Amino acid sequence: MAPRFVRQSPPGRSAAGRRRAMFALAAVLVVATGCKLSGPAGASESATPAASTATLEAELSDALGARLTKTLEGPALEAHFMNIGQGDAILLRSPAGKTVLIDTGPPGADDVLRGYLDGLGVDRIDLMVNTHPHSDHIGNTRELLSWMPVGRIFDSGFAHPTATYEKLLEAIEARRVPLRIVRGGQVVNLDEGIRLEVLGPADPLIDKSRSDANANSVIIRVDYGEVSFLLTGDAEEETEDRLLAGDPAKLRATVLKVAHHGSKHATHQRFLDAVSPALAVISCSADNTYGHPAPETMQRLKKKGVPALVTSKLGHVIVATDGRQLTVNHDHALPRRTGDARLDLNSATRSHLEALPGIGEALADRIVRDRAANGPFRTVDALTRVNGIGEATVEQIRPMVTVR
Numbered sequence: 001m002a003p004r005f006v007r008q009s010p011p012g013r014s015a016a017g018r019r020r021a022m023f024a025l026a027a028v029l030v031v032a033t034g035c036k037l038s039g040p041a042g043a044s045e046s047a048t049p050a051a052s053t054a055t056l057e058a059e060l061s062d063a064l065g066a067r068l069t070k071t072l073e074g075p076a077l078e079a080h081f082m083n084i085g086q087g088d089a090i091l092l093r094s095p096a097g098k099t100v101l102i103d104t105g106p107p108g109a110d111d112v113l114r115g116y117l118d119g120l121g122v123d124r125i126d127l128m129v130n131t132h133p134h135s136d137h138i139g140n141t142r143e144l145l146s147w148m149p150v151g152r153i154f155d156s157g158f159a160h161p162t163a164t165y166e167k168l169l170e171a172i173e174a175r176r177v178p179l180r181i182v183r184g185g186q187v188v189n190l191d192e193g194i195r196l197e198v199l200g201p202a203d204p205l206i207d208k209s210r211s212d213a214n215a216n217s218v219i220i221r222v223d224y225g226e227v228s229f230l231l232t233g234d235a236e237e238e239t240e241d242r243l244l245a246g247d248p249a250k251l252r253a254t255v256l257k258v259a260h261h262g263s264k265h266a267t268h269q270r271f272l273d274a275v276s277p278a279l280a281v282i283s284c285s286a287d288n289t290y291g292h293p294a295p296e297t298m299q300r301l302k303k304k305g306v307p308a309l310v311t312s313k314l315g316h317v318i319v320a321t322d323g324r325q326l327t328v329n330h331d332h333a334l335p336r337r338t339g340d341a342r343l344d345l346n347s348a349t350r351s352h353l354e355a356l357p358g359i360g361e362a363l364a365d366r367i368v369r370d371r372a373a374n375g376p377f378r379t380v381d382a383l384t385r386v387n388g389i390g391e392a393t394v395e396q397i398r399p400m401v402t403v404r
């Protein structure tokens with residue numbers, strides 16, 4: 001299969017659109033958070049106590065040195081580790097607006113996922129990765145497919161006969177999204193200079209481990225210039241041993257997404273030594289019953305001088321890089337769009353739609369039904385698929401609406 005997004009040109013999102021989205025992101029990070037950890041200390045108004053923000057800032061500064069900045073000079077690759085509860089949802093967005101979503105968090109967190117993506121102005125996922133079929137990782141993937149176009153899906157292919165996973169596979173098939181069972185060695189050139197490599201699982205799959213579903217997680221490495229990310233799903237000790245027995249040099253990374261929400265069953269010393277990260281991110285909920293992150297794991301990170309950014313404490317964690325330097329931010333609030341007051345046809349309520357010129361009650365109802373039956377509108381012009389809406393109506397409302 002031809003890679004769908006190798007240096008695609010022109011990019012899916014217009015340059016102006018991207019600038020707007022980037023501006024929105026920057027505004028959110030600078031104005032709303034008060035938790036810009038990169039660079040000089042600022043006033044902190046967030047839920048994070050100022051003292052611990054200052055401590056974290058000092059830790060980051062120690063660990064990253066001159067690589068930590070408050071403003072990137074080149075085009076940015078962003079990694080958003082969403083505060084999605086007890087699960088993982090990680091969005092990568094390239095400078096050209098290419099998007100990779102790694103997991104979608106636990107069931108019931110679809111409002112966070114949708115709000116986050118919408119706030120960033122993400123209107124398409126180019127590559128979706130199901131690291132493994134546990135519900136805290138694929139909990140909202142089926143919902144996502146109903147409101148956002150997805151280019152293709154990578155899956156571990158680990159057989160897991162739960163209703164959540166089976167229904168997801170049915171939805172993927174029904175929507176004809178190309179699904180690929182991936183193994184170590186698969187490479188995707190996401191954007192100019194941004195390379196994504198699958199490091200695992202490998203055949204034969206690990207079996208008779210503590211959790212084979214976890215142990216066969218899709219492991220991803222992302223490289224952009226001198227900066228790299230290692231995203232480990234819920235890998236366990238057996239997975240780490242296999243990776244170490246392969247090519248340990250490929251494990252070395254700037255940012256480690258700590259496996260399995262900081263569980264004690266992963267991130268063992270020899271693995272941590274091979275990765276040697278400057279920064280670690282842990283995704284978990286504050287009140288989880290698993291004791292994540294495990295004190296042992298936190299201790300190993302601390303001893304190695306690796307600052308650990310935990311979503312349950314800091315909210316959404318956003319690491320951006322231009323391939324040389326990094327910015328690190330966190331925020332409890334969802335990102336908010338700015339500068340675009342147009343009505344989103346894919347999330348507008350009936351009453352909002354009714355108020356548009358030439359729409360009214362009956363057509364608003366048809367739009368909502370059509371959206372539920374046929375999925376999101378990919379363009380404003382696609383409104384003409386609704387019975388009773390012609391080109392003239394679309395022209396009339398065009399300045400007031402958009403699709404996200």
Ligand SMILES: [Zn+2]
Pocket residue numbers: 087088134136137234260261
């Ligand atoms: Zn998990």
